[in-house]
Amino acid sequence: MMVSGAGAVFVRELKQAWSGGGGVSLPLGFFAGACSLTPLSLGPEADLLRAAGPGVLWIALALSSLLPMERLFQADLEDGTLDAYAGSGVALEWVAAAKTAAHWVSTGLPLALIAPVLWIMLQGPVSSMFQVALVSSIGSAAFFFFGAIGAALTAGVRRGGLLITLVALPLYCPAMIFGSAALYGAASGGDWTSPLMLTSAAALFAIACSPFAAASALRAAID
Amino acid sequence: MAIMTVFANPHRFMSVSQPFAWIFSLAGVALIFAGVYMGLFLAPADARQGDAARIMFVHVPSAWLSMFAFAFMAGASLVSLVWRHALADVAAKSAAPFGAAFTALCLTTGSIWGYPIWGTWWEWDGRMTSVLILFFIYLGYIALWQAMDTPQKASRAAAVLCLVGAVNLPIIKFSVEWWNTLHQTATFFTGDNNATYGFKAPMYVVALGYLALFGGLTLFNMRAEILLTRAEMRLQRRLALG
């Protein structure tokens, strides 16, 4: 019953994300824009971009995943949807997990899908496009679930966007390090699977602990 | 157990804590002066680093305190979340600025020590990087307290953040170490394992002084926090009475 309740939340969130205007496309635009501006500041030399590209792509992905976090729980807190969820018998842990998962499917996966395109623009080798998409999708899961903790903590704060950044960025460190290491491995033809495993471990850890921390924070925001 | 009951009740706390706050603070200042005197005058210069090693006496204890203060806040946050303990919230909140101050002190003195020894003001070495991230966690914690409009909401959120940070800190530390060995650059620094007892003593004295000062100032700050809450409550009562 719990699980079906969470499933309903997941489906509802997903529908809302894809029907609502701009919710999905804004982070995509930010991601593409940040990556495209980088050569303008670094300079267009291919060697330089090849050396910096994976790191730039990864920090842009992390920041793009923080961008939509502000409204993740805040909108539902303001219009009373969270109260309704809390009263419906579905545990808030499941609500938080379902909302974050839906958010990752609707925004995180598209980010991972355009990552290979940006990768090529940053002079990454075409042969590693698939690896880039895989690493980005796993890494964005870590970013979204850690970011959800920050989103829940600041749900009651108006203009909490910058606060989310300050709260969530330290949690991003492991995925930051291992994800970009995997990208550098993929770019140079070196070892990329072991950093990918560590990125996955960070993502799994985020998925495991984020719902409990987020629900605990949301409970305080509701009452 | 008696201590627990004293600290459970803000009124009891207010009636007994003041002498302790003074004793700890004064003892802290005295110990710090003693340790600095030992460190600057009595301790011999290090065989390898010369007099630059004297920086260690203010630097290393501040690193210990930066971690101790966070552990203290995490413990208080756990107590606050599990037992809804009002004073534990006050304790965690009151300790945060001092923890952040010791972390900032650790970073700046580390940077100044690094220049003559490593040849650079900032080295992305594993330990320095994780202390920097700890500093950001402190800033986030303090900012979260300040952003919330009611203390009840703020205390819950801050406690959750503190525990999340405490759980993640070892993982962050591990990943930073891994990252650092991956990008290992040549450093001039080798560990200082053969420091003599006479060389270590000032460090322990300063560390005790920092610890006592931290305890004393945290008690003072808790008292101020409770008084401010009382003032706020009285004003609200007056407004309610019209």
Add this chain to the structure above:
Amino acid sequence: MFDYDKYAPYVFWSYGIAAVVLTGVVVWTFLRVRAAHRALKDADDEIVGKGREE
């Protein structure tokens, strides 16, 4: 008195910054305690002024 060789400025800067930071937190705490006492007194005065003893 001090003969710290080429390291003297680094040692003194470190100890100086430590002194500034520690003095800073002590003064900050002192001001905060004083402000708290003052706020409580103001709140009490307001109540007394209105003729409403607790």
